[in-house]
Amino acid sequence: MNEMKQNHNISIVRINSVEKREEKKELTRTALKTENFNMANSAFITPPPTSDIDHMPNVFSLSTPPPPPPPPPTSSIFDMIPCDIITGGDPKGGSLGFMDLLDINQDFGASASLFDWCNQNPVVGSPQQQQSFVPSPASSVPETSEVLNNPATPNSSASISSSSNEAGEDAFQQVKAGDQEEEQDQDKNKKQLKPKKRSQKRLREPRFAFMTKSEVDHLDDGYRWRKYGQKAVKNSPYPRSYYRCTSAGCGVKKRVERSSDDPSIVVTTYEGQHIHPSPIIRGSIGILADSRGFGAATSSFVFPQPLYQQKDASMYSSSPSLNFTSSTTRFSPSFSLQERRLGSPPSLHRDHGLLQDIVPSQMIRKESKEE
DNA sequence: CGGATTTGACCGGCGC
DNA sequence: GCGCCGGTCAAATCCG
Numbered sequence: 001m002n003e004m005k006q007n008h009n010i011s012i013v014r015i016n017s018v019e020k021r022e023e024k025k026e027l028t029r030t031a032l033k034t035e036n037f038n039m040a041n042s043a044f045i046t047p048p049p050t051s052d053i054d055h056m057p058n059v060f061s062l063s064t065p066p067p068p069p070p071p072p073p074t075s076s077i078f079d080m081i082p083c084d085i086i087t088g089g090d091p092k093g094g095s096l097g098f099m100d101l102l103d104i105n106q107d108f109g110a111s112a113s114l115f116d117w118c119n120q121n122p123v124v125g126s127p128q129q130q131q132s133f134v135p136s137p138a139s140s141v142p143e144t145s146e147v148l149n150n151p152a153t154p155n156s157s158a159s160i161s162s163s164s165n166e167a168g169e170d171a172f173q174q175v176k177a178g179d180q181e182e183e184q185d186q187d188k189n190k191k192q193l194k195p196k197k198r199s200q201k202r203l204r205e206p207r208f209a210f211m212t213k214s215e216v217d218h219l220d221d222g223y224r225w226r227k228y229g230q231k232a233v234k235n236s237p238y239p240r241s242y243y244r245c246t247s248a249g250c251g252v253k254k255r256v257e258r259s260s261d262d263p264s265i266v267v268t269t270y271e272g273q274h275i276h277p278s279p280i281i282r283g284s285i286g287i288l289a290d291s292r293g294f295g296a297a298t299s300s301f302v303f304p305q306p307l308y309q310q311k312d313a314s315m316y317s318s319s320p321s322l323n324f325t326s327s328t329t330r331f332s333p334s335f336s337l338q339e340r341r342l343g344s345p346p347s348l349h350r351d352h353g354l355l356q357d358i359v360p361s362q363m364i365r366k367e368s369k370e371e
Numbered sequence: 372c373g374g375a376t377t378t379g380a381c382c383g384g385c386g387c
Numbered sequence: 388g389c390g391c392c393g394g395t396c397a398a399a400t401c402c403g
Contacts, residue, residue, distance in 0.1 A: 227376055229395060242394070246375090255394090 209269035217241065217256050217266055223274065225254065236260035247276045 212219060218241065225243035233240045240257035252272040259265040 226374085228397090230377075231393070231395095234392070240393085253394095 206273065207269055207271045209267060211259070212266045212268060213264050214266050215264070217258060218243070219256075219266070219268060223247075223252070233257055233260070238263065245274060247274065250275050 218225075224246040226246045227241055228244050229242035230239050231242070236257070236259075238258035238260055240255055243254045243256065245252040252270065252274050254271065255267075255269040257267050259267060
């Protein structure tokens with residue numbers, strides 16, 4: 001918590017289009033390079049169907065990237081820069097997405113979050129994905145889908161990426177079902193100490209990652225996190241921190257690490273879905289409609305979150321939701337701000353740019369070979 | 372005093 | 388089988 005500070009600078013982050021998985025281990029850092037980004041490998045999400053747009057006041061069309069807006073004085077997740085969203089690489093040997101680099105797994109399963117949004121929103125060149133916006137399992141989201149496009153902002157970009165499990169829906173459900181089992185399991189283990197579980201292969205929850213150019217490692221996304229570990233990253237002077245959502249029963253985790261190549265870049269990876277209501281639905285739709293871009297000091301975070309809630313109040317968003325504004329061509333991942341609604345701690349004030357400063361520029365979704 | 376963070380140990384997966 | 392490494396646990400410590 002004390003890590004949360006201010007002074008986040010929104011900037012564009014480019015990722016290397018790295019080769020293959022064998023390099024994965026090295027990728028976490030090499031992939032973060034901010035140079036040589038292979039545009040050809042990036043996929044962009046196109047504007048959602050009109051019907052969806054109705055629910056999403058601020059829809060950002062990545063297919064027609066407008067000129068990069070000037071960086072806001074204070075960056076925040078609410079003040080996101082337009083970003084290129086990449087919905088994954090070609091699992092068949094096509095481009096390698098950021099997730100590959102990060103070895104991130106993502107199952108868009110039934111997640112009602114950024115993942116869903118991205119999946120449910122049409123992707124250029126992927127007709128299949130232009131069908132529904134209803135949160136759906138991976139089945140409706142071809143993992144192989146990838147769209148090529150030009151970066152919205154050649155020079156700016158925060159990257160957001162995610163990957164899918166091969167098991168897709170199945171995996172997601174297993175994860176869901178497994179959560180409870182795991183919890184019980186963990187409780188037992190906690191008392192028995194060592195005899196650790198895992199006779200079964202641990203299921204990996206959907207993951208979603210993005211890069212942020214920020215001076216602070218731990219961005220404020222509105223949720224409350226407890227740090228439960230920190231590990232040194234091989235070949236990197238910067239450690240990786242592990243956080244877990246403090247909400248009871250919520251097993252969402254996130255990893256935060258700084259790129260060794262570019263210390264100014266912070267890579268945040270979310271895993272799992274919050275099982276509790278969105279912490280903060282700032283102004284909900286009303287605010288959404290009020291959002292005018294992320295650069296504005298008054299910009300509010302926006303998102304799919306409200307969107308989902310409209311469609312299905314029972315759905316919770318776990319991952320940072322994203323909001324796209326066509327007017328500003330900005331892309332803003334919005335993280336629920338429960339704390340704010342409940343009485344936000346000082347650190348959560350938006351001017352302190354926290355997660356708000358995230359600059360998702362590239363959203364890469366990629367199929368994972370894991371599990 | 373309770374909650375959050377630190378940190379070394381431990382565990383499991385994976386590659387060699 | 389062994390070692391490396393990522394991820395997690397949990398006791399100790401810190402902090403408001």
